[in-house]
Amino acid sequence: MKERLVQLEVLRYNPDIDTEARFQRYEVVCQEEWVVLDALNKIKADIDPTLNFRWSCHMAVCGSCGMMINGEPKLSCHAFLRAYEGVIRVEPLAHFPIERDLVTAPDDFMEKLKRVKPYIIPKEEKPISEGEYKQTPAQLMKFRQYSMCINCMLCYAACPEYGLEPEFIGPAALTMAHRYNQDSRDGGRKERQEVVATHEGVWTCTFVGACSEVCPAHVDPASALQQMKITSSIDWIVEHLIPGGKS
Amino acid sequence: MAKSHKPVVWFPFAAGGTVIAFFIPVIVFLTFLAALGHVPAGLSYERMHAFAGSGLGKLIIFGVVSLSLWSSAHRLRCTCFDFGLRADTLAATVLYIGAIVGSLLSAVYLLQI
Amino acid sequence: MSRRPLVRECPPTTWYFRQPRYLRYMSREITSIFVGAYCVLLVVALQRLAAGPAAWEAFLLGLRSADSIVFHLLALAAASYHAATWFNATQKAMPVQIGEDFVPGNLISGAHYVAWAVLSVVILYLAGVF
Numbered sequence: 320m321k322e323r324l325v326q327l328e329v330l331r332y333n334p335d336i337d338t339e340a341r342f343q344r345y346e347v348v349c350q351e352e353w354v355v356l357d358a359l360n361k362i363k364a365d366i367d368p369t370l371n372f373r374w375s376c377h378m379a380v381c382g383s384c385g386m387m388i389n390g391e392p393k394l395s396c397h398a399f400l401r402a403y404e405g406v407i408r409v410e411p412l413a414h415f416p417i418e419r420d421l422v423t424a425p426d427d428f429m430e431k432l433k434r435v436k437p438y439i440i441p442k443e444e445k446p447i448s449e450g451e452y453k454q455t456p457a458q459l460m461k462f463r464q465y466s467m468c469i470n471c472m473l474c475y476a477a478c479p480e481y482g483l484e485p486e487f488i489g490p491a492a493l494t495m496a497h498r499y500n501q502d503s504r505d506g507g508r509k510e511r512q513e514v515v516a517t518h519e520g521v522w523t524c525t526f527v528g529a530c531s532e533v534c535p536a537h538v539d540p541a542s543a544l545q546q547m548k549i550t551s552s553i554d555w556i557v558e559h560l561i562p563g564g565k566s
Numbered sequence: 567m568a569k570s571h572k573p574v575v576w577f578p579f580a581a582g583g584t585v586i587a588f589f590i591p592v593i594v595f596l597t598f599l600a601a602l603g604h605v606p607a608g609l610s611y612e613r614m615h616a617f618a619g620s621g622l623g624k625l626i627i628f629g630v631v632s633l634s635l636w637s638s639a640h641r642l643r644c645t646c647f648d649f650g651l652r653a654d655t656l657a658a659t660v661l662y663i664g665a666i667v668g669s670l671l672s673a674v675y676l677l678q679i
Numbered sequence: 680m681s682r683r684p685l686v687r688e689c690p691p692t693t694w695y696f697r698q699p700r701y702l703r704y705m706s707r708e709i710t711s712i713f714v715g716a717y718c719v720l721l722v723v724a725l726q727r728l729a730a731g732p733a734a735w736e737a738f739l740l741g742l743r744s745a746d747s748i749v750f751h752l753l754a755l756a757a758a759s760y761h762a763a764t765w766f767n768a769t770q771k772a773m774p775v776q777i778g779e780d781f782v783p784g785n786l787i788s789g790a791h792y793v794a795w796a797v798l799s800v801v802i803l804y805l806a807g808v809f
Contacts, residue, residue, distance in 0.1 A: 332685050334681065334682065334683035334684070334685070335681070335683075337685075339685070340685060340687075390697055390698060391698065413687070413689075414687075414689065416684030416685060416686045416687075417684060417685040417686075417687070418682065418684055424682075424684045456779050457776070457778050457779045460776065460779050460780075460781070461776060477698075479648070479689070479694055479695070479701060479704075482689035482694060483647070483648070483689055483691060483694070512569065513569065516569040516570060517568065517569055517570050518570045518572065520570070522570045522572040522576070525644050525648070525708075526768060527700075527701070527704045528700075528704070528768075528771075529698070529700055529701070529704070531771075532700060539771065541771055542771035542772065542774065545768070545771050545772035546772060546773075546774070548576065548772075549580075549772060549773075551573060552573035552576060552577045552580075554573075555569075555571070555573035555574070555577075556573070556577075583761070583765055584765065586714055586758065586761055586762070586765075587761060587762035587765040587766060587791075587795065588762070588794070588795055588798055589798075589802075590714060590717065590758040590761075590762075591755065591758040591759050591762055591795075591799065592798070592799040592802045592803060593721075593802075594717060594751060594754045594755045594758050595755060595799075595803075596802075596803075596806055596808070597720075597724075597742060597751065598748075598751040598752070598755060599808065600739050600742050600743070601742040601743055601744075601747045601748050601751050602743075602748065603743055605739055606803075606806040606807050606808045607806070607807030608805060608806030608807045608808075609739065609806065611728075611732040611735045611736065613807075614728055614735065615728065615732075615735075618725070618728060627725070631718060631721050631722060631725070634714065634718045634721075635715065635718045635719075635722075637711075637714075638711040638712075638714045638715030638718060639711075639715065641708060641710075641711035642711045642712060642715060644708065645705075645708040645709065645711060645712075648695070648705065648708060649692060650691035650692035652691070668718065668719065668722050671722055671725075671726070672721075672722050672725055675722070675725040675726045675728070675729040676725060676729075678729040679725075679728060679729050
């Protein structure tokens with residue numbers, strides 16, 4: 320296995336000591352096929368045990384290791400060292416407060432995810448004795464893409480509107496609303512509209528499309544939000560322009 | 567927060583954006599030809615007057631101009647915000663009134679033809 | 680150990696320089712300036728048309744300046760870039776599902792480009808360009 324000498328410029332922040340962030344340069348010998356996460360783990364093991372970062376699966380399915388790598392939101396387990404030249408700049412995920420070093424505080428996202436009611440609100444309640452809710456493959460395909468979200472928050476780091484307007488509910492949470500709205504078992508769309516159709520819901524989105532470009536699970540949150548803009552507009556017309564129309 | 571009334575400005579923006587996409591490039595090209603000195607036959611006074619004189623012509627011209635104005639105004643409002651102009655209400659008021667005035671003037675001129 | 684999260688401000692006037700995709704987005708948004716300005720020109724044109732043949736001829740003559748040609752090139756570029764990004768975006772807003780499959784997005788956008796080309800050719804023909 321070939322080795323390469325890699326230089327990383329990593330953001331450091333210790334809340335007990337620092338008032339602002341600083342950068343620390345590390346030089347570490349890596350294997351050719353390694354990812355940035357491997358380099359960070361090598362640094363932590365051999366050079367600096369005080370370096371903090373989140374990670375878990377190391378295979379781009381858990382969504383834990385999101386970071387800014389050379390200014391681009393990426394999963395550090397999905398960022399191959401061979402794709403980079405020169406010093407690699409590693410920073411915590413943008414648009415989130417820094418807890419410590421590369422660890423961000425995801426509280427805002429967690430709260431917003433809850434607000435959209437990301438669970439089946441059944442169209443018809445039926446007792447377990449009546450059996451399962453059935454769904455055809457076509458009905459599954461209607462929402463399947465949007466169910467692939469791994470909550471990695473790369474989309475929030477990429478979205479400039481979230482950076483400019485922190486009240487924005489954001490791509491992943493709103494896409495979750497769409498995922499359940501599209502589910503044939505669900506009857507909660509009207510309820511979710513109370514959150515989706517607000518200013519901080521879909522209407523902060525200006526279809527930059529950065530969210531879909533950085534999404535590692537190919538969820539395409541931008542498409543979900545545009546579809547909800549259309550349904551929300553139709554709702555508005557029904558509610559306000561059609562006599563007796565209720566959404 | 568309550569449900570937003572954004573659809574009021576967004577729906578015409580979406581319609582206008584579609585109109586701009588399909589119609590504006592070729593119309594720009596026509597006046598561009600005129601700017602180069604090669605006025606297309608269809609841009610002569612007789613042909614234009616005849617087209618704008620018809621009911622259908624008036625509707626088409628008004629639809630294209632008013633929706634394109636509105637769509638540009640809305641996008642420009644959002645762009646102002648993206649450029650850091652936080653006075654969104656001011657930008658919205660100025661731009662939407664501009665689009666409405668432009669549309670009204672178009673209607674007035676079309677009715678004079 | 681206490682929590683003292685560090686908040687990083689997003690620079691409101693220079694954020695779009697941070698990634699190339701942001702610059703592409705701003706370019707798309709800025710097309711509205713040129714398209715909007717061109718629409719103002721259309722309103723002026725309508726006024727000239729309503730004012731009679733002499734005013735219309737003067738308008739057409741007034742278009743023949745270097746500034747006008749430059750403006751038209753910018754407007755043409757802006758309108759075309761708007762059209763291309765708009766057509767590429769429609770596939771996202773309107774997915775077409777047939778059974779278990781989705782119509783490929785490129786087909787939907789491609790159909791828009793074809794319609795645009797056909798419509799433009801028809802208008803050019805009606806305007807006597809060929």
